[in-house]
Amino acid sequence: MTTTFDKIKTIIVDQLDVEETAVKPETNFENDLDADSLDLFQIINDIEDEFDIVIDTEEGLITVNDLVAFVDKEATK
Template sequence: MTTFEQIQEIIVDQLDKEQEEVQRDTNFREELEADSLDLFQIINDIEDEFDIKIESEEGLNTVGDIVDLVEKQLAEK
């Protein structure tokens, strides 16, 4: 399972969306209607899943933004 697929699964579960709705270029607030609490929970789940720490949700507008950040952190481990 790729990093994207793992993150996609977390988002689908958290926001009760269909897998097709969650793509790399999907915007959290505009397309998935996620509020800051949703995003906070998604980030917590991702941190637990990958054993990393995401310092800020600033600049994380799309699913791809989070995937890139996670992959960068995993590469630095």
């Protein structure tokens, strides 16, 4: 069974062209992955498509785990 984290990690690896080992729950998008707001926007768009949810804001989505928790919360609505 593929977890939310696994799906999101795959999207991040594809979008940012980083190694899978670089993406951990505590990974910070800006500090650890050098992702800018456009990168995060593209990641969020892919996640919205994958999980059929809407993410209204990037606010508070600093780490991979923040994004996983948000997606899990939205997916159960």
